[in-house]
Amino acid sequence: MFDSLSSRLEGIVKKLRGRGRLTEADVDEMLVEIRTALLEADVNVGVVRNVIARIREQAIGARLSEALDPGQQVIKIVNQELTAMLGGETLKISYASRPPTVVLMAGLQGSGKTTSAAKLARWFKSQGRQPLLVGADLQRPAAVEQLRTLGRQIDVPVFSEPGDPVKTAKRGLAEARRLGRDVLIVDTAGRLSIDAEMMEQVRQISKVVEPNYTFLVIDAMTGQDAVGVAEAFHSTLAIDGVILSKLDGDARGGAALSVKEVIGRPIAFASTGEKLNEFEQFHPDRMAGRILGMGDVLSLIESAEQAFDQDQAQKAAERMLDGEFTLDDFLDQMQALKKMGPLSNVLGMMPGMPKEMKGAEIGDDALKPVEAIIRSMTALERRKPELLNGSRRARIANGSGTSVGEVNRLVKQFQEMQKMMKRMGGASRGGKKGKRGLAGLAGMQGLPGQGLPGMPGMPGMPGQGMPGGFPQFN
Amino acid sequence: MSKARSAFTGALVRISTRTGITSETWVELEEALLLADVGVRVADELLAGLRAGVKAKEIVDPMQLVTALQSEMTARLAGADRSLHLVAGDADSPNVWLFVGVNGVGKTTTIGKVAAQQRAEGRTVLLAAGDTFRAAAAEQLATWAERSGSEIVRGSDGGDPSAVIFDAIERASARRIDLVLADTAGRLHTKSNLMEELRKVRRVAAKGKGRVTEVLLVIDATTGQNGLAQAREFGAATMTDGTGVTGVVLTKLDGSAKGGIVFAIETELGLPVKLVGVGETIGDLVPFDPAEFVDALVQIS
Ligand SMILES: Nc1nc2c(ncn2[C@@H]2O[C@H](COP(=O)(O)OP(=O)(O)O)[C@@H](O)[C@H]2O)c(=O)[nH]1
Numbered sequence: 001m002f003d004s005l006s007s008r009l010e011g012i013v014k015k016l017r018g019r020g021r022l023t024e025a026d027v028d029e030m031l032v033e034i035r036t037a038l039l040e041a042d043v044n045v046g047v048v049r050n051v052i053a054r055i056r057e058q059a060i061g062a063r064l065s066e067a068l069d070p071g072q073q074v075i076k077i078v079n080q081e082l083t084a085m086l087g088g089e090t091l092k093i094s095y096a097s098r099p100p101t102v103v104l105m106a107g108l109q110g111s112g113k114t115t116s117a118a119k120l121a122r123w124f125k126s127q128g129r130q131p132l133l134v135g136a137d138l139q140r141p142a143a144v145e146q147l148r149t150l151g152r153q154i155d156v157p158v159f160s161e162p163g164d165p166v167k168t169a170k171r172g173l174a175e176a177r178r179l180g181r182d183v184l185i186v187d188t189a190g191r192l193s194i195d196a197e198m199m200e201q202v203r204q205i206s207k208v209v210e211p212n213y214t215f216l217v218i219d220a221m222t223g224q225d226a227v228g229v230a231e232a233f234h235s236t237l238a239i240d241g242v243i244l245s246k247l248d249g250d251a252r253g254g255a256a257l258s259v260k261e262v263i264g265r266p267i268a269f270a271s272t273g274e275k276l277n278e279f280e281q282f283h284p285d286r287m288a289g290r291i292l293g294m295g296d297v298l299s300l301i302e303s304a305e306q307a308f309d310q311d312q313a314q315k316a317a318e319r320m321l322d323g324e325f326t327l328d329d330f331l332d333q334m335q336a337l338k339k340m341g342p343l344s345n346v347l348g349m350m351p352g353m354p355k356e357m358k359g360a361e362i363g364d365d366a367l368k369p370v371e372a373i374i375r376s377m378t379a380l381e382r383r384k385p386e387l388l389n390g391s392r393r394a395r396i397a398n399g400s401g402t403s404v405g406e407v408n409r410l411v412k413q414f415q416e417m418q419k420m421m422k423r424m425g426g427a428s429r430g431g432k433k434g435k436r437g438l439a440g441l442a443g444m445q446g447l448p449g450q451g452l453p454g455m456p457g458m459p460g461m462p463g464q465g466m467p468g469g470f471p472q473f474n
Numbered sequence: 475m476s477k478a479r480s481a482f483t484g485a486l487v488r489i490s491t492r493t494g495i496t497s498e499t500w501v502e503l504e505e506a507l508l509l510a511d512v513g514v515r516v517a518d519e520l521l522a523g524l525r526a527g528v529k530a531k532e533i534v535d536p537m538q539l540v541t542a543l544q545s546e547m548t549a550r551l552a553g554a555d556r557s558l559h560l561v562a563g564d565a566d567s568p569n570v571w572l573f574v575g576v577n578g579v580g581k582t583t584t585i586g587k588v589a590a591q592q593r594a595e596g597r598t599v600l601l602a603a604g605d606t607f608r609a610a611a612a613e614q615l616a617t618w619a620e621r622s623g624s625e626i627v628r629g630s631d632g633g634d635p636s637a638v639i640f641d642a643i644e645r646a647s648a649r650r651i652d653l654v655l656a657d658t659a660g661r662l663h664t665k666s667n668l669m670e671e672l673r674k675v676r677r678v679a680a681k682g683k684g685r686v687t688e689v690l691l692v693i694d695a696t697t698g699q700n701g702l703a704q705a706r707e708f709g710a711a712t713m714t715d716g717t718g719v720t721g722v723v724l725t726k727l728d729g730s731a732k733g734g735i736v737f738a739i740e741t742e743l744g745l746p747v748k749l750v751g752v753g754e755t756i757g758d759l760v761p762f763d764p765a766e767f768v769d770a771l772v773q774i775s
């Protein structure tokens with residue numbers, strides 16, 4: 001639905017190629033797009049304002065790295081900032097010396113408290129604890145019945161009695177002590193943060209059970225209001241951590257960032273499905289990419305930086321632009337690509353990659369025959385593929401366990417690629433790009449949104465269709 | 475704390491106290507719209523229109539600017555058919571209203587409220603407990619049946635929801651009941667198997683004697699930009715003869731959220747907002763009033 005940030009930045013980035021540093025104007029232009037992306041992800045307006053200011057500070061004058069283009073560089077800064085904001089202190093559960101450890105669940109109506117309470121109980125069980133659930137939502141019809149059913153499914157007892165939620169909570173605590181349960185999870189009715197009476201009620205519940213942990217349950221689809229809600233609950237209850245529910249949908253989940261920023265408490269758990277085991281501890285690094293709508297683009301950028309040997313890139317780039325790019329270089333680049341992880345992962349990490357391609361369709365197997373063919377060539381043949389006549393091709397096919405057709409295809413695609421390189425080389429020198437332009441070409445500049453990181457050797461793929469540039473084998 | 479609060483939630487429009495229209499006025503206005511969840515695109519578009527007005531000197535002070543924004547928004551919401559459709563026909567052919575939406579938005583509660591209103595208007599109502607997934611969902615609906623004086627048909631937990639709804643319609647037909655309100659399990663619009671299930675529910679609901687005259691999408695006022703995707707996907711899944719979702723119910727407008735996403739849903743996807751939930755009790759349901767909604771969205775302080 002939304003354009004990915006990388007594709008939004010693409011146009012801006014094109015203009016910046018070959019520059020050594022980002023100017024204020026460059027950064028501001030990019031920040032407009034980043035702001036939009038954050039707002040579309042439901043990050044609160046005020047929080048966006050703060051984040052943008054911090055990113056701006058870091059990005060202006062940042063030295064451009066050799067391996068990344070300016071867009072990637074800024075995205076990397078944004079991602080680091082968001083990850084830092086989402087992460088930081090993690091919530092580590094320590095158990096009360098005098099059991100039970102009491103956990104209080106709070107939040108708006110329909111945010112997912114009851115399901116989360118049961119999931120949490122199951123999680124505590126998996127940690128070797130013996131929880132008791134208390135149904136103190138006496139407001140919504142059949143809420144207690146729902147909790148009892150869930151309790152049965154996970155084999156955790158549920159205590160509740162009709163009447164007053166504060167009393168029920170208090171009796172639940174006594175019940176946990178009597179039964180020797182070492183964790184008590186109190187589910188409460190959903191309430192509006194502006195409902196003074198109901199907020200007072202939950203404060204009373206908190207007072208009688210004296211929770212060790214109070215969790216605020218927030219729906220991942222929440223918009224701007226998340227901030228006000230979190231502030232109100234935090235000032236009433238002193239929230240210890242947040243449970244982010246319904247994260248299995250396609251909401252970008254900017255609310256997580258907003259809430260973390262304004263109450264400063266960690267996001268402890270994420271609920272990722274209706275099944276009771278679909279509940280996990282929160283991973284801030286994944287969330288940042290999600291908010292940006294960019295998959296794991298950052299891990300791609302990072303692995304590219306690691307895998308890519310700069311010297312080699314530089315040399316390859318120069319040869320490439322002189323039209324001297326050989327099949328040996330091609331093989332080297334393929335090795336570099338392989339270091340980045342299984343090819344299907346690499347593709348999966350690419351923003352803007354069509355869904356169909358994110359699967360496992362491009363196995364590393366796709367590269368194997370290419371490798372085999374090149375390895376079956378002599379050194380001379382690798383440098384001068386024009387030598388490859390019919391009998392040489394037959395020999396290579398035989399040696400690599402492929403067919404002549406496959407060899408033909410590879411050679412043809414390689415030659416086309418070479419031609420394109422030459423054109424690019426000419427263009428780039430005509431535009432008097434400096435050295436950095438060359439390294440950039442050899443490096444990552446195919447990104448973002450354009451398909452594969454433009455590894456030299458790979459850039460045969462015009463535009464989006466990355467695998468198109470690969471020699472194709474059926 | 476209260477300071478921080480005003481930084482994030484209080485941007486609303488001090489504009490009117492200023493004398494001239496400054497760049498800050500625009501920032502405040504934009505932020506006010508964004509804070510109400512109307513979305514970046516809609517906000518930009520609305521402001522672009524106003525900028526033209528300012529340039530042409532039709533708008534000269536901040537107060538006029540806010541008023542112009544409000545009337546533009548109200549105008550965009552004008553003319554929609556917000557009535558709940560009931561087709562009169564054979565006594566054994568009940569109207570069927572289907573309630574759909576993601577988890578926890580207020581489908582079941584809204585059904586209880588709608589049932590009470592329809593009963594008050596003298597119609598007989600039967601509730602179909604089509605949420606066979608969520609624990610105790612049928613119990614919850616049964617409470618609303620009792621409160622509203624409606625009948626209820628329930629299936630077995632974990633059973634086939636379309637079978638329950640089909641049975642409910644047959645029962646309503648046999649008993650000459652006017653209106654069937656069909657509950658469905660909450661589902662994320664990204665779960666293809668559950669959306670497929672909904673497709674079947676929609677199909678089956680029209681198979682017997684019933685006539686599906688409303689498919690109401692329930693949207694929680696706290697919903698952010700994801701609401702648009704919800705509207706699109708639920709619309710697609712219930713699409714029958716060119717009509718999918720026939721209207722939106724905006725719930726929980728009694729809270730602090732403004733529900734601006736329904737402005738985008740109505741103006742971009744053409745789905746009229748018909749009802750508004752303003753509380754948890756049976757009477758807390760009112761018709762959608764565009765002017766009132768817009769006033770609350772862009773408040774002048
Ligand atoms: N404050 C408020 N709460 C509501 C409203 N509508 C529903 N709720 C609450 O939202 C929660 C979820 O409602 P429910 O009907 O079970 O949602 P469903 O999962 O979509 O069927 C319940 O606690 C309801 O009481 C409303 O208009 N205002």
Ligand SMILES: [Mg+2]
Nearest residue numbers: 581582605611
């Ligand atoms: Mg329900």
